[in-house]
Amino acid sequence: MRPPSRPPHNILIIHTHGGMGDLLLSSVLAEALHRCNPDCRVTFWAQQKFAALLDHHPFVDARLDLDPAAPLRDNARILRAEHFDAVLIPWSVSRHAWLTWLAGIPVRVGQGGRLTYSFLFTHPVKVRSRQGDVTSHWTDSQLDYARIIGCAAPSDLLPVVITTPEEREWAGNRLQELGFAGKRPRCGLHICKGLAVDEARWPLDRFVDIAVGLLGQGFDVILTGTANEQPLTAQVAARAQAMLPTDASARLIDFAGASTLRETAALIERLNVFICPDTGTGHLAAALGVPVVSIFPVRSDIPARWRPAIDAHRIIRPVRYECAGACVKEKCPRFTCLLHIDPDEVVAAAREIAKKC
Incomplete structure (x- = not known):
């Protein structure tokens, strides 16, 4: 799978499922993307009950708060207006795969191996845990979603929460x-x-x-x-x-x-x-x-x-x-x-x- 010809600039990360720990461990993607392209803009769409933990994050430039139950076409219209050129969905679900495809985001990264929706991703990721890996830390596995589009993310990136x-x-x-x-x-x-x-x-x-x-x-x-x-x-x-x-x-x-x-x-x-x-x-x-x-x-x-x-x-x-x-x-x-x-x-x-x- 070839990475994009140039690093994406306006990037959306979607993580609206799982728990608080899952969100925090996936937040290292924001730093990985900024290291790859310091001028990029990273927007996070996270579960509302945990999203505040991303406030003041040094590598999260904006938060998106969509109604996950809204009609797909309505949310797709909102995403299309943001002109994202890439989306990373480390906790992939069918609805988000279809949503980002409808929104026309050109680079779509998500879990591979899902018969009902992985074909909608331009860059499907082989999930290590589904391959039998029990030794990699989850942060390193999450960074595969940045690596597949050409970001050489080191394995030692750590989640951070910044208080005021x-x-x-x-x-x-x-x-x-x-x-x-x-x-x-x-x-x-x-x-x-x-x-x-x-x-x-x-x-x-x-x-x-x-x-x-x-x-x-x-x-x-x-x-x-x-x-x-x-x-x-x-x-x-x-x-x-x-x-x-x-x-x-x-x-x-x-x-x-x-x-x-x-x-x-x-x-x-x-x-x-x-x-x-x-x-x-x-x-x-x-x-x-x-x-x-x-x-x-x-x-x-x-x-x-x-x-x-x-x-x-x-x-x-x-x-x-x-x-x-x-x-x-x-x-x-x-x-x-x-x-x-x-x-x-x-x-x-x-x-x-x-x-x-």
Whole structure:
């Protein structure tokens, strides 16, 4: 597949599916395109609930906010008016393939091997994970969408999220209000994995043990999560605090659902270390430069592909599994693998990589 005769100048990246981590890991494409052609203009169309993380990104020149449910011809008319000369769709779906074809964008890059729509792409990409690759990090796989059009993207590009001075000031003031203004190290603890789980399926015991271990080692702990996850974080907070001695100096605050996404980012940026299962919030912490202890509890997890994109990280796996054979995390009834995570190993990893603030 030959790249275009000259580097594209006005480029659209579409990433409206998947989770927050998927969006952040694909955002390295913007830097790759600018390195290839410093004068190019990169526009991102992302899921509305995560798109704000691209604000102030040094290589994202504009954001596009289309109604994904609008008629194809209406959205195609909008895209045609923008005069894009290339589009990259790392999370390809049939609707976007047809949309960009209808819009007449001359260079269209998307997933190959899809019988119903890959023929609409001028540059179909062989998706490494579908070829059996389990060693490449997802950021490097995403960069294939730039390489196929002639951008020699290096493998070491990393996602970044940029907060504003006002957001950082808000985070500092908020931490002070919560009593986190001392010199104790601060650790974020995110207990969910981005799945629709409840207490019956998602064991909380190990996260309680991790929280107690962190507090015992002198960490202030901030629980993060969405409003939907707050019933679970509230239980972890209550149980952990009940296990602490009355004279304990370290503090634990449940902050789930209490801030916007960008406010949460500014808060995480003020932490010394972040602990979470393999989920988008861990990728957010890494993109903010915060060391991450990432728990990969499920046998089918692939840490080499989904590890946090930051040197200061540690991977935690269960010491054993009760289930036999392959597993599908979306269908797991109990997640007993979490019960075989060693809390002491998690806390020790956090102490080892926590940054000095």
